[in-house]
Amino acid sequence: MSLDTGGPVNFKPRPIEGAPSAARQTIPQSLLLDGQQRMTSLYQVTLRGKVVETVTPKKKKVRRWFYIDIKTALDESLDREDAIVGVPEDKIERTDFGREIKRDLSTPEREYAALMYPVSLVFDWDKWQDGFDKFWSGDQNIRVRDDFRTFKRQILENFKYYRVPVIALDRSTSKEAVCVVFEKVNTGGKALDAFELVTAMYAASGHELRKDWYGDDGIKGRHRRLADTLRPADSDGGILASVSNTDFLQAVSLFYTRERRRIAEQAGKQGKELPPVSGNRQALLDLPLDAYKQFETKVEHGFIQSAKFLHMLHIYRIFDLPYQSQIVPLAAILADIGEAWEHEANREKLVQWYWNGVFGELYGSAVESRIARDFMEVPAWLRGGPEPSTVSETIFRADRLKTMRMRLSAAYKGMNALLMKDGAQDFRSGQKFDHTVFFGENVDIHHIFPQDWCKTRSIKPEIFDSIINKTPLSYRTNRIIGGVAPSQYIAKLEKGDECRATIWMRLARQSG
Numbered sequence: 009m010s011l012d013t014g015g016p017v018n019f020k021p022r023p024i025e026g027a028p029s030a031a032r033q034t035i036p037q038s039l040l041l042d043g044q045q046r047m048t049s050l051y052q053v054t055l056r057g058k059v060v061e062t063v064t065p066k067k068k069k070v071r072r073w074f075y076i077d078i079k080t081a082l083d084e085s086l087d088r089e090d091a092i093v094g095v096p097e098d099k100i101e102r103t104d105f106g107r108e109i110k111r112d113l114s115t116p117e118r119e120y121a122a123l124m125y126p127v128s129l130v131f132d133w134d135k136w137q138d139g140f141d142k143f144w145s146g147d148q149n150i151r152v153r154d155d156f157r158t159f160k161r162q163i164l165e166n167f168k169y170y171r172v173p174v175i176a177l178d179r180s181t182s183k184e185a186v187c188v189v190f191e192k193v194n195t196g197g198k199a200l201d202a203f204e205l206v207t208a209m210y211a212a213s214g215h216e217l218r219k220d221w222y223g224d225d226g227i228k229g230r231h232r233r234l235a236d237t238l239r240p241a242d243s244d245g246g247i248l249a250s251v252s253n254t255d256f257l258q259a260v261s262l263f264y265t266r267e268r269r270r271i272a273e274q275a276g277k278q279g280k281e282l283p284p285v286s287g288n289r290q291a292l293l294d295l296p297l298d299a300y301k302q303f304e305t306k307v308e309h310g311f312i313q314s315a316k317f318l319h320m321l322h323i324y325r326i327f328d329l330p331y332q333s334q335i336v337p338l339a340a341i342l343a344d345i346g347e348a349w350e351h352e353a354n355r356e357k358l359v360q361w362y363w364n365g366v367f368g369e370l371y372g373s374a375v376e377s378r379i380a381r382d383f384m385e386v387p388a389w390l391r392g393g394p395e396p397s398t399v400s401e402t403i404f405r406a407d408r409l410k411t412m413r414m415r416l417s418a419a420y421k422g423m424n425a426l427l428m429k430d431g432a433q434d435f436r437s438g439q440k441f442d443h444t445v446f447f448g449e450n451v452d453i454h455h456i457f458p459q460d461w462c463k464t465r466s467i468k469p470e471i472f473d474s475i476i477n478k479t480p481l482s483y484r485t486n487r488i489i490g491g492v493a494p495s496q497y498i499a500k501l502e503k504g505d506e507c508r509a510t511i512w513m514r515l516a517r518q519s520g
Contacts, residue, residue, distance in 0.1 A: 009042035009190065015179030017186055020211035026052045038176070042190060054130050054167070059097050071097040074127040075113065078159045093124065117143060123152075125159070130167040133160060183209075183293040202292040203253040210297050220304070221253045230256065230308060237315045240324070240447045247315050250326050251335060257295065258287035259307045259340045262383045264299040265291055285384055287336065288376045310343025311335070317342065317349070321359065322428040323421075324446050330418035330425075331371035337382040338362065344387050354390050361386055361399055366422035368402035412475035415453075423475045424453045436485040436501045449482035460491030 011017065019039055023031040025048050040047060052060045059071045072094040081091035095101050101111040113119050116136070119126065120143040129136050137156065144152045177186065183205060207217040216224075223229030228236075231253070235245035265285045272282050314335055323329055341349075341358070348354050361382070365371050370378060378398065385396035394400075412420045428441040439445050455462075455472065456479050462472035471477070481489075489497045 009040075009175040009177065010038045011041050011177045011181065011186065012038050012179040015181060017181065017183050017205075017209070018212045019208040024048050024051050026056050026058070041177075041186070042175075053127050055128075057128050073097070073099055073113075075119075075124040076127060076130075076159075076163065078123040078125055078155065081163050082155065082159055092127070120144065123155075125164075130164055133164055184290050187289065187293070201254055202289050203257060205293060206257060206295065210300070213297050215297055215301075217300075221256070230304075234308070234311055234315075237312050238319055245326075247318050247324065247326060247329060248311055248335070250329075250332055251311060254292065255332075255336050256307065256311070257292045257300075258336050258379070259310065259343070260300055260303045261287045261291045261295050262337075262340045262380065263303040263307070263344075264295055265380075266384070267299075285380045286376070287379050287383075306343045307339065310339040310341070313342040313349065314339040317358070317362075319443060321362070322425045322441065322446075324443060328421050328425065330366040330421045333375045333379070334362070334365050334371040337379045337386075340379075340383050341386050344383070345390060348390065357390055358386070361389075361396060363422065363426070364399045364402040367404045367419050368398065369418055370398060370402070372418065409476055410471075410474050413470065413473040420475055424478070424480060428480050432480055434480075434482050434485055435498065436488065437482065441480050445482075449484065451480050451482050452486075453478045454481045454486045454489075456494060458489060458491045458493075461493055 011019075013019075013021075013036055021036045021039060024040075024044075052058075053074050059073055061069065061071055063069055073096075075093045075095065077091045077093055080086055081088055095111065095113055099113040100109055102108060103110045111122060111124075113122060113124055116139050119136075120140045125133075126136070137160070140156055141153055144156075175189065177189065181189075187202070187205065203217075203221075210217045219229065221229050221231050223232055231251075234251050235249040237246050237248050239246040239249075262285060265283060265287075268283045269285055317338065318324075318329070318335075326332075329335075345354070349358060365382075382396055382398055385393075385398075388394075389396050389399075408419070409423070412423060414420060428446075431440055433440055434445075434449070434451075437449075439449070441451055445451065456477050457467075457472060459472060485501070488501060490500075492500070
C-alpha cells in the first residue's frame with residue numbers, strides 16, 4: 009500500500025534498508041505504508057547486489073548470499089521453496105566444523121558447474137546466461153543448456169512479470185482514512201495504530217516519539233519508567249507495565265482537546281460549535297507536536313500518581329486490575345488536580361468514583377466517551393460541582409455478588425481488592441494484606457469452603473465459585489487447608505502453629 013506525498017499526512021520518509029546513501033537526499037513522490045518488510049527483503053536479495061545481513065531462526069546474525077538450485081526448482085516432485093539455498097559471505101559452504109568444503113560458489117564458473125543461479129540476478133540474467141552457455145558449450149551439453157532455458161521460462165520470468173497488487177492512496181487521503189484502509193487490507197499483520205502514524209508525523213518535525221516511549225542507548229524510555237513505578241522485586245513491571253503508547257497519547261489528547269474547547273468558549277461559541285473533549289483515534293491523529301510537548305510531563309506524573317492510588321486500594325498486580333482502560337481517565341484526572349488528590353475529602357470522592365466505575369462495570373467496552381466525560385466531570389465535582397455520571401448513574405444490586413464467578417471479571421477483581429482494603433486477615437497468620445505481605449506470602453483469592461468439599465456434597469459450581477465463597481489467602485495457608493470445611497481446617501491451622509512451636513523448641517534443645 010502506497011501513499012502519494014504532499015497531502016495532509018506529512019510523514020518523514022525513510023529509505024528501504026540497504027538503499028544507497030543518495031536515496032536519503034531524494035524527495036519521494038510516494039511512500040510505502042504496507043509491505044515494507046517484504047519489499048525490503050526482495051530489494052536486498054534481488055536488486056542490491058550485495059551480501060544480505062539477516063538472522064537465523066535462532067536469532068543469530070549472519071551474512072548470506074542466496075541461490076536457486078536449478079535442478080531442484082525444475083523437479084515437480086519437490087517443493088520449489090526447497091530450491092532456495094543460502095550460503096556464507098565467501099560463498100563457500102563447509103562441513104565438519106569448517107574442515108571440509110561442501111559447496112564452492114565463489115566464482116561464476118563454479119556457479120555454472122553446480123547449476124546454482126544467484127538470486128541477485130533474477131532480473132538481469134543475460135550476462136550470466138552467456139557465461140553459462142560458454143561453460144556448458146558443446147553438443148554433449150545441449151540438455152544442460154535446454155534445462156537452463158526451461159528454468160528461465162518457468163522461474164526467472166515469473167520474477168520479471170509478476171504483478172504485485174497495490175493499493176495507491178492519493179495525497180488527499182486523510183489520516184483517519186489511512187488507518188482504516190490499512191487495517192482493512194492488513195488482515196494478517198499488525199494494525200497501523202495511531203502511535204505509528206503520530207510517530208511518523210512528529211518525525212517530519214524532527215521529534216523522535218518512539219525514542220520518547222521506548223528509550224535509546226541505555227536511556228529509559230517513558231514506557232520503562234512507568235513499568236518500573238512501584239515494581240515488585242523479581243517481576244518485569246509494576247501495575248503500570250501494561251500502559252500502552254496509545255493510552256498515554258489518549259491522556260495527552262484529553263488535555264489538548266479540553267484546552268481547545270475552553271478557547272472556543274472564551275470566543276463565545278456554544279453548543280455544536282464547541283469542539284468535543286476527546287481521546288478517540290481521530291483526536292490522537294490531530295494531536296500537534298507542540299501540544300504533546302506541553303502536556304507530556306504532566307501526564308506522565310499523573311500515571312505515576314495513579315499507581316500510588318491503585319496501591320492504596322490494594323490493587324498491586326496487573327492481573328488484579330479491574331479495568332486497564334480506567335487507568336487513562338484516572339491518570340488524566342490526577343494529572344489535572346495535582347497534589348489535591350492527597351486531601352482526604354478529594355481522595356474519598358476519587359475512591360467512590362473509581363469503585364463506581366468498577367462495580368457499575370462501565371469500562372468494559374465503548375469507553376472513549378466515558379473517559380472524556382469523567383475527565384471533565386470528576387475534577388469539577390472535586391471543586392464542588394455535581395456528581396459525575398459515573399457516580400450518579402451507577403446501580404449495584406446485591407444479588408450480583410452471586411453471579412460473580414469469573415476470575416477475569418472486573419467486579420470480581422474489585423471485590424477481592426475491597427476485602428483486603430477493608431482489613432481481611434489471613435486465616436493462618438492473622439496478617440492483613442498490605443503490599444509487603446501480598447508479595448511476600450504469594451497472596452491470591454481462594455475458596456473458603458474448598459471445591460472438593462463442595463463437590464462431594466453436590467453443591468453446584470455456580471454457588472461455590474461465586475465471590476461470596478472467596479477470600480484472599482496466602483499460598484501457604486491455602487495449601488494447609490486441603491479439602492475440608494472451615495470448621496475443621498481452622499482447628500487444623502491453630503494446631504499446626506502449635507506443632508511448629510514444639511518442633512522449634514525440640515530443635516533448640518538438641519542444638520544446646
